[in-house]
Amino acid sequence: MPRIGVYICHCGENIAGAVNVEEVRKYAEQLPGVVLARNYLFMCSDPGQELIKQDIRNGLIDRVVVAACTPRTHEPIFRKAVEDGGLNKYLLEMANIRDQDSWPHWQDKEGATEKAKKLVASAVAKAAYLEPLEDRFVEVTRASLVVGGGVSGMFAALDLANMGYKVYLVEKNPSVGGNMAKLDKTFPTNDCSACILTPIMVQVGTHPNIELLTYSEVESVEGSVGNFKVKVRKKQTYIDWDKCTGCGDCVNACPAKVPNEFNEGMNNRKAIYIEFPQAVPKRAVVDIEHCLNCAKRVMGTQPRIHSKTGEPILAPCEKACKTGACDRSRAYNPEGELIELNVGTIIIATGYKVMDKEPFKEYSPQSPNVITAMQLERILSATGPTDGQLKRPSDGEKPKTIAFISCVGSRDKRFHTYCSKVCCMYMLKEARLIKEKYPNINIYIFFIDVRTGGKDFEEYYNYCRNLGIRMLRGRVGAVDELPGDRLRVRAFDVDLGAPVELEADLVVLATAIEPAPALEELGRKMGITCGSEGFLKELHTKLYPVETSVKGIYIAGCAQGPKDIPESVSQARAASSAAAVPLTLGKVIVEPLISEVNQRKCSGCGTCVQLCPYSAISLVEDKGKLHSKIDEALCAGCGICAAACPSGVITLHGFTNTQIFAQIKALAS
Amino acid sequence: MEKQFAPKIIAFLCNWCSYAGADLAGSLRFQYPPNVTIIRVPCSGRVSPMFILKALFTGVDGVLVGG
Numbered sequence: 001m002p003r004i005g006v007y008i009c010h011c012g013e014n015i016a017g018a019v020n021v022e023e024v025r026k027y028a029e030q031l032p033g034v035v036l037a038r039n040y041l042f043m044c045s046d047p048g049q050e051l052i053k054q055d056i057r058n059g060l061i062d063r064v065v066v067a068a069c070t071p072r073t074h075e076p077i078f079r080k081a082v083e084d085g086g087l088n089k090y091l092l093e094m095a096n097i098r099d100q101d102s103w104p105h106w107q108d109k110e111g112a113t114e115k116a117k118k119l120v121a122s123a124v125a126k127a128a129y130l131e132p133l134e135d136r137f138v139e140v141t142r143a144s145l146v147v148g149g150g151v152s153g154m155f156a157a158l159d160l161a162n163m164g165y166k167v168y169l170v171e172k173n174p175s176v177g178g179n180m181a182k183l184d185k186t187f188p189t190n191d192c193s194a195c196i197l198t199p200i201m202v203q204v205g206t207h208p209n210i211e212l213l214t215y216s217e218v219e220s221v222e223g224s225v226g227n228f229k230v231k232v233r234k235k236q237t238y239i240d241w242d243k244c245t246g247c248g249d250c251v252n253a254c255p256a257k258v259p260n261e262f263n264e265g266m267n268n269r270k271a272i273y274i275e276f277p278q279a280v281p282k283r284a285v286v287d288i289e290h291c292l293n294c295a296k297r298v299m300g301t302q303p304r305i306h307s308k309t310g311e312p313i314l315a316p317c318e319k320a321c322k323t324g325a326c327d328r329s330r331a332y333n334p335e336g337e338l339i340e341l342n343v344g345t346i347i348i349a350t351g352y353k354v355m356d357k358e359p360f361k362e363y364s365p366q367s368p369n370v371i372t373a374m375q376l377e378r379i380l381s382a383t384g385p386t387d388g389q390l391k392r393p394s395d396g397e398k399p400k401t402i403a404f405i406s407c408v409g410s411r412d413k414r415f416h417t418y419c420s421k422v423c424c425m426y427m428l429k430e431a432r433l434i435k436e437k438y439p440n441i442n443i444y445i446f447f448i449d450v451r452t453g454g455k456d457f458e459e460y461y462n463y464c465r466n467l468g469i470r471m472l473r474g475r476v477g478a479v480d481e482l483p484g485d486r487l488r489v490r491a492f493d494v495d496l497g498a499p500v501e502l503e504a505d506l507v508v509l510a511t512a513i514e515p516a517p518a519l520e521e522l523g524r525k526m527g528i529t530c531g532s533e534g535f536l537k538e539l540h541t542k543l544y545p546v547e548t549s550v551k552g553i554y555i556a557g558c559a560q561g562p563k564d565i566p567e568s569v570s571q572a573r574a575a576s577s578a579a580a581v582p583l584t585l586g587k588v589i590v591e592p593l594i595s596e597v598n599q600r601k602c603s604g605c606g607t608c609v610q611l612c613p614y615s616a617i618s619l620v621e622d623k624g625k626l627h628s629k630i631d632e633a634l635c636a637g638c639g640i641c642a643a644a645c646p647s648g649v650i651t652l653h654g655f656t657n658t659q660i661f662a663q664i665k666a667l668a669s
Numbered sequence: 670m671e672k673q674f675a676p677k678i679i680a681f682l683c684n685w686c687s688y689a690g691a692d693l694a695g696s697l698r699f700q701y702p703p704n705v706t707i708i709r710v711p712c713s714g715r716v717s718p719m720f721i722l723k724a725l726f727t728g729v730d731g732v733l734v735g736g
Binding site for chain 1 (some may be wrong): 679707718
């Protein structure tokens, strides 16, 4: 007969505020198998855990039930206490009377107390049938994958690489750098973005422990912490990168014109292109969709021969290439190459994208002089479409009056309810850069709230105001196009309590930060949930901000939510240190909550083999008889086999039929 | 007045999604009636039809499987 100890937590007021703990304790005391029931203010505290340990040491109990919060967060803590007391740690069962009882039934104290009794009875019933289990250990592949080569991904990769681990850095674009590479200066210090970022890009590109996989995307992820199998598709570049030197001769020769994504569509690039001048790796890529196939040189075909000279007729890019990297006769696979990586941990740092102006019809997006802040960033940048000259898109003139509009798409029920966090500061920064260079330009910033929470941010804001940048509180209702390429901004000035109108030459929209495209799909491939706004969800907002619900997968930067550069880098470095833990340990504990077949009774029907999502079960022959065999290393403990076995001879440890039947019986009565 | 019928419901919830969802509902203080009690399972695939029948035969009025 088991001797069960029940421990009921008050969780301060969290449980005791809705559940009559003493009543539940008295009820628990008389349940079959229970030898003692105690309650305590905070069971997870040191004295709380000590109660359990003492009772075990005194030989009073050999099974433990803790009625407290969710086992999803606190089971490991109490298992440790049980183990420290001298009992097998799997002889613990938790009743979730906080997250699934006192909190959601706060208004119904009586109902909450009755439910707590039931949940305790259910846990006690299961505890009677708990069995001691032994942990398993799995060797860890000492390598890590970082998805996303922006500032977050690069720092995460560098940190891990500097610790001595192999890192694969996957980036969808031809070069690392991410959004930060597009920025001119960065707040609050006005550091030149390129000056601080490019050395990092070079480090990433040359580090012996980093294998750079640019122009690549994650196709699938299998496995679990310690041993992930990741398939990565290296997209087809149509250029032999081993031979390409990044000289750019092919780019100059190419006649095709395509809107340049790096310059936010404000000028053109070629169909064969190098993403930006400081690209790492500096290699050319053929944008096959826009390639004109000059001289009818379709990829993978042999050149025609000139009838008079007998020379092959080549496309301009091929002719220009001195190293033979651009060879259109080669039969390239349009699907690229699929490679498989084995890694122990994964960091997702896929960054963000800024909304474009099109959805905001009220702000005349059709006007070339209404631009997004990212476009202005490119105009201000020395590598941008105007070589850093402040020229407005319609006529290349220097604007005399500029109006900034904040919260475009952010804090707006129609688009995103969240605050994009960085817009106030980047608007101030852009305004300041312009004002410092051209003090005569009038700059107005329309805002709802100025949010400058951050180290040295408020000082930056005050400095900008002193420069003469005018701040107007009020949401802008409309931007109208006027003759002569002028724009009229109409807003309601809240401080004045009256509508205001302003004529401007250039209107800058601080559009919202959105999750990177396909982030949700990537999350699904890895089993990580996205929040309602599409950013990946961390395991715990405060305590586990870089961990995810999948062990061994971590998040950094704007994949988790809008962030500025200092925050992204901090988070990236936190993620890398978290991701290094399993690699350093070299092995991870795998809970023994897995399935086991009673091979003597197995009829060898093979039902379970088909159903196992992890391909962990196979049929083996023993003495002329077939029976199924479960690979312990592959079994994830889902229990599908146990539910499906027609003979009922598969046991899922920790969730056995007997245990669950006992729970059902306790809850039904 | 006669007490209104409140069905006794057992919910089998997958540890990784709907059980976590029930936790989240609690932490967001979403209120729902207390006559649903939860049994944690490692996957909704663990829920054998026998569990559902057993529940219904022993006096439970409804079963919810979440996964």
